[in-house]
Amino acid sequence: MIDVFGASDVGKTRELNEDSFLIQENEHGDQLLLVCDGIGGAASGEVASAMVCQIASEMFEKAPVFTKDYQVDEWIRKTMNKANDSIYAKSMWTRKNRGMGTTVAGCLICEHGTYIFNAGDSRVYALYSDGLIQMSEDHSYVQSLVNENRITAKEARNHEKRSALTNAIGVWRAFRLDVNKIKSNYKALLISSDGLHGYVAENKISRVLESSLSIRQKTGLLIELADQAGGLDNCTVIVSGPGYDYAG
DSSP, rough: OOOEEEEEETTTOOOOOEEEEEEEEEEEEEEEEEEEEEGEEEEEEEHHHHHHHHHHHHHHHHHOOOHHHHHHHHHHHHHHHHHHHHHHHHHHOGGGGTTOOOOOOOEEETEEEEEEEESSOOOEEEETTTEEEEOOHHHHHHHHHHHTTTSSSHHHHTTTTTTSOOOOOOOSSSSOOOEEEEEEEEEEHHHHHEHHTTSSSSSHHHHHHHSOOOOOOOOOOHHHHHTTTTSSSSSEEEEEOOOTTTTT
């Protein structure tokens, strides 16, 4: 049986949680999972992240039956474009919202397959029989340096500009959205804000996902690991996979 659970934690150093997440199933039995990490601090990052989840939820309720890859791709892009336009417009209305935006990482799971998408540095991971794989690519300054072979992935993890984004929703009129279909023979899916993967090593994340804990327990343990690493950022986690123990 497939189970899914999500949770968000403010951490130990932030006063406000700017993350939002969405877990929703529509009338067709399709499932939409989203994690958004608001950016802008005092400039209403939490407003932007919540807007993406709200708009996606409303549009998912009215989504058609997906029978082709291109239909899923078009729906995801249309939905995220609407979110981008809405956030950008709202940011122009008042000074306090100026510059607000959000990352997004998500999965749309339907009978036709599993589709992932992202803008920014929130991530989608998949646990396959040969291990945990990061399925999304960060849209960040350090990732661009890695792509250009100017630094290693290991150096990127501790780089002073590792939080600098090159892309997000709502900040600019145009943005980049990566949409891909992945193999559906995964054992678990993980969607997380950088409050998790920015501080907790992937081998630790993998051990949690591979354990026989319930989905709820895995989610809680991942957030606990982020707190143990200092709780320096908001941390949001969605885990989807076989449910062993529903006691939680």
